[in-house]
Amino acid sequence: MSIDKHISVYLRVSSRSQDTATQRPDLERWLAAFGADTEHVWYEDRFTGRTMQRPAWSRLIAAVRAGEVQRVVVWRLDRLGRNAKGLTSLFDELPRLGVGLVSIKDGLDLETAAGRLMANVLASVAQYETEVRAERVLAGQERARRQGKTWGGSKPGRLLSLSRDQVDAIIRLHGEGEPKAKIARATGVSRPTVYRILEQHG
Template sequence: MTRHIAIYVRVSSKKQDTKSQEPDLKQWATAFADDIPVKWYRDQQSGKTMNRPGWNRLETAVDAGRVSTVVVWRLDRLGRTASGLTALFDKLVGRSINLVSIKDGVDLSTPAGRLIANVLASVAAYENEVRAERIIAGQSVAKANGKRWGGSKPGRQLKVADEQIAIIHRMCREGASKSAMARATGLSRPTVYAVLEKNE
């Protein structure tokens, strides 16, 4: 059976694209794939779960022994839970399948690479928890300001606190959806759009 190199790309939502990831992955494939076939797997879904269509197809290929190496741009593209990532690392090592993370400099074929991979998995999980805490903090700020923006009359000038603006822009940079920004700040989605458009 001919095994292939599996290149996996993921973004968190359908409003995002993989353009930032693909150049480095294509360059890696050109430099290291040699004559080994390369197959791309893609997802537009949150990394909080490993149950994703593209990833499920890749994992089926792994289980069938059709994959020699899994290549990702960064480990957080695989997922954001430490338990899910460490279980994946163990599975790949047990099947003699290498994992390469370009930006993290991870290569599971070496003991140092396996150590780094597990440390970074914990970091990814930590960042996910911190992000959730920031969202909750944003909601608290909105409530503390006593402001409600839902159902306002058309044309009404809405006052948005500096803290809310900062949260919106930070979440935008992190790739969060407009709905998530609205929930985090207590603002309506039209107001979120207005804040982003005003500061473009």
């Protein structure tokens, strides 16, 4: 029996303080123009793009692998993630499964060699930008330390704005045996925060 395939629309922002309002209008216009006759399902994450292990994305890729998805649509490629290795693997997998990918702002088509080349270039750029930002933050903190500045009086690892998804990811990655430093990088928190979460959850 054939499965009625849908269009998966994916939105992502990096934190709970952000919203997807800037992404939705373009996605809705695209659906009205090119996907009006096809069922579409929206997936939304508020999670760092440095890891592909995100709640909504995990549901979407499971639907892809189950043969339920005709096409994945995103506002811009970096909404899929900022992990070059994960994105490159995805760009290989989608065409193999017969699933298209549309990036509205980037004008990408994975069905062409030029589109696949551009997708991989943009994936590398997205990861590079993330690493440069992280280096700038660390450099700024080091300058502040040399100038004798400190960061408030909160206890290291205090949960200031951690989402439920981040907590779940920390626990899951720890259970999978990942090093705490890697967990911190993947979930966008400090190592003391990772330790505190794991202490609180046994």
